[in-house]
Every structure is written in C-alpha cells, then in structure tokens.
Amino acid sequence: MYSTHFLDLPPLRSAGGSVTLPGSKSISNRVLLLAALSAGETTLHDLLDSDDTRVMLAALETLGCGIERLGGHSVKVRGLAGALPVKAAYLFLGNAGTAMRPLTAALALLAAQQGGKFELRGIARMHERPIGDLVDGLRQLGCPVDYLGNDGYPPLRLGTGETAALQLDAPIRVRGNVSSQFLTALLLALPLVASQDIQIEVVGELISKPYIEITLKLLARFGVTVKREGWQRFIIPAGSRYTSPGSLHVEGDASSASYFVALGAIAESEQGITIQGVGLDSIQGDIRFVEAAQAMGAVVTGSANSLQIRRGAWPLKAIDLDCNHIPDAAMTLAVMALYADGTTTLRNIESWRVKETDRIAAMACELRKLGASVEEGQDYIKVTPPAADGWRAASIHTYDDHRVAMCFSLAAFNPVRLPLRIEDPKCVAKTFPDYFEALFSVVQADAEDIPVICVDGPTASGKGTLASQLAARLGYELLDSGALYRVTAHAALQAGLTLEAGDEAAIAELARALPVSFDGDRVLLSGQDVTDAIRSETGGMNASKVSVLPAVRAALVELQHGFRRLPGLVADGRDMGTVIFPEAPLKVFLNASAEQRAVRRHKQLISKGVSARLEDLLADLKERDLRDTTRKSAPLLPAQDALPLDNSELGIEESVQLVLSWWEGRRPFQGA
Ligand SMILES: Nc1ncnc2c1ncn2[C@@H]1O[C@H](COP(=O)(O)OP(=O)(O)O)[C@@H](O)[C@H]1O
Numbered sequence: 001m002y003s004t005h006f007l008d009l010p011p012l013r014s015a016g017g018s019v020t021l022p023g024s025k026s027i028s029n030r031v032l033l034l035a036a037l038s039a040g041e042t043t044l045h046d047l048l049d050s051d052d053t054r055v056m057l058a059a060l061e062t063l064g065c066g067i068e069r070l071g072g073h074s075v076k077v078r079g080l081a082g083a084l085p086v087k088a089a090y091l092f093l094g095n096a097g098t099a100m101r102p103l104t105a106a107l108a109l110l111a112a113q114q115g116g117k118f119e120l121r122g123i124a125r126m127h128e129r130p131i132g133d134l135v136d137g138l139r140q141l142g143c144p145v146d147y148l149g150n151d152g153y154p155p156l157r158l159g160t161g162e163t164a165a166l167q168l169d170a171p172i173r174v175r176g177n178v179s180s181q182f183l184t185a186l187l188l189a190l191p192l193v194a195s196q197d198i199q200i201e202v203v204g205e206l207i208s209k210p211y212i213e214i215t216l217k218l219l220a221r222f223g224v225t226v227k228r229e230g231w232q233r234f235i236i237p238a239g240s241r242y243t244s245p246g247s248l249h250v251e252g253d254a255s256s257a258s259y260f261v262a263l264g265a266i267a268e269s270e271q272g273i274t275i276q277g278v279g280l281d282s283i284q285g286d287i288r289f290v291e292a293a294q295a296m297g298a299v300v301t302g303s304a305n306s307l308q309i310r311r312g313a314w315p316l317k318a319i320d321l322d323c324n325h326i327p328d329a330a331m332t333l334a335v336m337a338l339y340a341d342g343t344t345t346l347r348n349i350e351s352w353r354v355k356e357t358d359r360i361a362a363m364a365c366e367l368r369k370l371g372a373s374v375e376e377g378q379d380y381i382k383v384t385p386p387a388a389d390g391w392r393a394a395s396i397h398t399y400d401d402h403r404v405a406m407c408f409s410l411a412a413f414n415p416v417r418l419p420l421r422i423e424d425p426k427c428v429a430k431t432f433p434d435y436f437e438a439l440f441s442v443v444q445a446d447a448e449d450i451p452v453i454c455v456d457g458p459t460a461s462g463k464g465t466l467a468s469q470l471a472a473r474l475g476y477e478l479l480d481s482g483a484l485y486r487v488t489a490h491a492a493l494q495a496g497l498t499l500e501a502g503d504e505a506a507i508a509e510l511a512r513a514l515p516v517s518f519d520g521d522r523v524l525l526s527g528q529d530v531t532d533a534i535r536s537e538t539g540g541m542n543a544s545k546v547s548v549l550p551a552v553r554a555a556l557v558e559l560q561h562g563f564r565r566l567p568g569l570v571a572d573g574r575d576m577g578t579v580i581f582p583e584a585p586l587k588v589f590l591n592a593s594a595e596q597r598a599v600r601r602h603k604q605l606i607s608k609g610v611s612a613r614l615e616d617l618l619a620d621l622k623e624r625d626l627r628d629t630t631r632k633s634a635p636l637l638p639a640q641d642a643l644p645l646d647n648s649e650l651g652i653e654e655s656v657q658l659v660l661s662w663w664e665g666r667r668p669f670q671g672a
C-alpha cells in the first residue's frame, strides 16, 4: 500500500494483463457477522483484508466471538449461536457503514432480548452519516436506542443492561429510499429474535435492490430463507436460526472490478485486461457495471469467475443512465465520461451524497480540476469531457474516499500526457489496499514519462540516506547503483577473478547476467544475502576498483534502466545524471567536505559496532574520490543541469525537505 501524502501517476499509455481482485467488502462484512451469529464454526476464505473488515473483526472479538486467523485471507469464526457472552462493550467502527448498520440492528435486538448495553462509535464522518431510519425501526420493535451525539446519527447507545419486551406483531416500517443498508441490517438481525413470523414493510421505492439480493442470498447460505413479496414486504419465518455452512468463499469485489473494466475500455492494449475472482455469475449488483461499460464501448467477455475486457468504441460513447442499481461503480462511469464523445449523464444517484463523502460534490469538483465541464443536481451529475487543449494537470483531493482515489487514477490516460496527483492514496485501504500496486502491474507508461530523480555525489555525502527518504516520501522505486558495483566486485572475487583490467571482459560478463535482487534493505546474490559483505569499507573500495572498467559499466546499464518503473524512480550513484538517466527531470549533486564525510562514516561504522580510525577513513575516502573523479569512463562529475547541494551544514530532514521543494517546483500541479 502507498502511505505517502500523495502519489503522482505519470501519463499512462497502454495496459494489458491479469489482476486478481480482493474479496468483496459487502460480502466479507455480511458473512463475518452471519458466521458470528451462527451456531457452529465457519471458515471464510478470500476475505477482504481492509480497514472495514478489520473493524468488524475487532468488534466481533470484543463481543466474545472466537476468531482464528488462518493466514492468507482465511479466518475461522466460532459462532455465538445468537447468545451474548459479553453483555456490555464499547465498539469503534471507523468509517465502515457495513459494520455500523448491521451491528446496530443485531446488538439492539440482542441487548433487548438478553439485557445488554453497547456503545457504537466511528470517525467524525461516520457521525455525519444518517442512521435515524434504522433507529426508528428498532424503536418500533421495542429496542432502547439512544443518540449520544446528534439525533439521527451515530454515536449510539443500544440497550440499558436490562431486558426489554420486543414487539414483533406489527410490521416494521422502513423507508426504502435512504440506504438499503438499513433494510439489510434488519434482515440480518431479525432472525435472531424470530419467535414468530416478523414482517418488514418498505415504504416507498427501495433503492440499491442488488445489495438486498446479496443479503438474502447470504442469509440462505446460513440457513434462513426470507419470504419476499416484491420489494415491498419481507417476512422472516418463525423459528429461523442461523447455522454455519461450514466454509464459504468470498467472491472478488465487483465494485473494485469496475476500475479494471474501465481500464480495459480506455487503454490501448494488445492482450486486453483479465479480471480474476469475479465474473458473470457474481451475486453482487455492481457486476451490472459491465453493461454500462459495454454501453460506453467496452468489449467484455467472461466466465463464471473471470472477465476479459478490451477497448471497443473509441472515443467512448456518452451515455445517459439511471445508476440506482450500481451506486458505487457508477463513480467509475463519471471518470470514463472524460473520454466520451459527448455529455454523459448519471441519474438517480442521490445516495452518493451520504457516502464516505458527498460524492456528487466531490466528483464534480475533481472532474472540473481536470478541465471537464460538470453540472450537478441533487441526484444527478452531467460530465462533458475537456477539449483537447482544455486538460489540466490536477491534484485530486480524495476526501478519505477510496472510490474517489481509485476511479480518478484512470484520468492518467488523458490524451495530452499530463501526470496526475492522487492525494492521500492510502484511503484505498477501505476496500483495496493494494489497488495502485495492482494498477501498476497492468499499465504501461512510456519510459521517458516515468520521472527519475538523480542523486549523485562522493562517498558518505549522504546520497543513500537522501535517496531512500525521497523514494519513501514519493512512493518511488529506489536504485542504489553503488550496490550493483559492490555486488559485481563481490561476485568477481568469488569467481576467483582480480579486479584489474586483465579480467575486465570476464567481470563484464558476470555483470551482464548478475543474479542480484533486493529485499527491502537486504541485497541478495543468487538468493544469498550478501548485504554485510558488500556494505563493508573494503566492499566500497572493491566496487570503486571495478567501476573504473568501461566494459563493466556498460554491462550494468540495462540493469539500471530496468529500475525505471511506475510510478517513478530515485537513483543514487556517481553517473545517474550524466550517463544513465541524462534526461532526468531533477538531478542533485550532493557534497560535503571530506572531513565532514569522514566523520559521518566514522559515526556510522561505530554505531554498527565496527571499529575504525578516522584518519584511515579520511585517507580511504580521498583515495576513492580521486579514483572515482579521475577515471576515464563516466567519472564522478555533476551533470551540467544538476543542482548542487552541499549538506555540510544541513541535517538529513532539512536536505530531504529542500530537495522535495525543488521537485515540487518542477511538477505541474501548483494551483490545480
Ligand atoms: N545531511 C546529513 N547530515 C548529517 N549526516 C548525514 C547527512 N546525510 C547523511 N548523513 C549520515 O552520513 C552517513 C553516510 O550517509 P550515506 O547515505 O550512507 O552516504 P552515501 O550513500 O553517500 O555513501 C550516514 O550515517 C548518514 O546518516
């Protein structure tokens, strides 16, 4: 997951390959609760691992439910069989509507039935998301529920600690047009108290019916068959009891699939995009996003558990669509609209206003930043794409809303090759923590569009420290080119070669097929950890020796170019800016006095428990400087367009901030 403040996406050109989707959030949280309420043990496979499922799991554990993490995405849940071993608890539910609503219903009923008392809270946004209709329904049933903040919103107190008589005779009336999660919550909870038939009556048109279908299908898997009269009346039969199905697989998230369906529709591709984990047999309503994407031009084929997508019509065709049946995935259509041949209208989306953020306002604001013309109404949005010269490089604010972050990433395919900034990319953790990794695994940018920041300089100037900090702050790849020379020297010595010109051809051959790999800080040669051996002072001196040999340098070029991967690269060494990435958009030449550098190295070695004499280090360092700067092939020199940075008087953080400010100055996002 990218936990950086922002993630800059270079302009993307094409796509192709296969992605496996994480488990559906709606299904994961429903089956977790159902398994917890059932009699018996349930093993759940392919469960989504995200913020929302984590708060659900934590809540169930607090309530006394046995949760065993089996590794991977599997969890074994020991059900409570409708009993409450813990009668009073405080539950924090983050911003997870799929935890807040059903737990409110289940715990309100169980608290009344068995004498419990529970407090449910979330983050500030959760306290702005309405829950009044559900509370009204629970109060009709005789459950004591108190608002602890504003009326109509969490936080809530459920129960008083005493039992309360439930009134199950009269039908429970719920409004259908606010959130289908209220009805889902009641459907999940009422079987716990079904000593008689219980009726739910929906008042008005029911929105998001597909989510109710998921609920009904999952209830059936756990042994409860709800009778339904149209979408107006639901009857939970007397004597309903949850029983574990033993084990259950969670299908991939169909809403998450929408980004890759859209990608297949937008990107040029030879092989197309394949999505694994969700297919045409999905029980999730958002699978019908596929039809909307097809209407815009996507060519989609599929099987029960996978989808294949290719670009069809181009530009995409503008559509006018009632999106009530695909409220979440419809956000993806709003971004696809940027590539359409006219104005796209998405209607009947009022529920967007009470989601993670006011999604109509958010989408309108961010689409406008990109140059689109947008009209928004209380329950619709109309998007007209930018003119060819109207696209702008935008910094997309994401409102702590995973779907805003994910769908806007598709704007990186803009025809004018502008980069795109996604703020707070970690908000995708709600449903798809590795979304950007998955995206980068199937999209391609032109190499020259992938930014490289070069940090060159002499030994102990702080290159490695600065480069790794920059990479961490920007979410970029890191190339420690010195390590490649160090490993080459190590491999050469192991092969019985000298590090002199006489063995140049043999060392170059070794370097060309160097079996080197990086695992965090560790450097592996043929899978063997050689970090400590190559990081020694002798290792540095040996690297300096082989680095003089032109054939060795040439042999390592391709390997170094291979590090230029999405979303960007920070490269440290001696010739990053002069030879390897001469067209890099930012080059820094780092330096500090030889004495300062020797002191730094001395401290570094002492802190690692390696004894060293300052005078020896200074002499070695000067010897290395001399060899590195005077060699014929790619000597250590600042590139003409490098910015010099003498950090003799600067701390590490100050240097990092300075270079980040230089980088920001070269990005096109200001004022976006
Ligand atoms: N700006 C700085 N001020 C003080 N010490 C620094 C600075 N940058 C790096 N150092 C320290 O100097 C030592 C050498 O830094 P390193 O990044 O390994 O240098 P290089 O990669 O250039 O050889 C490290 O112990 C590091 O913490």
Ligand SMILES: Nc1ccn([C@H]2C[C@H](O)[C@@H](COP(=O)(O)OP(=O)(O)O)O2)c(=O)n1
Pocket: 458, 459, 460, 461, 463, 464, 481, 482, 483, 485, 486, 540, 543, 544, 547, 548, 572, 573, 574, 575, 576, 624, 628
């Ligand atoms: N791009 C590079 C990187 C390193 N080298 C050579 C020259 C250096 O003295 C050695 C070791 O480099 P490294 O960056 O690991 O060494 P320091 O951390 O600066 O001490 O490799 C090079 O010639 N070109």
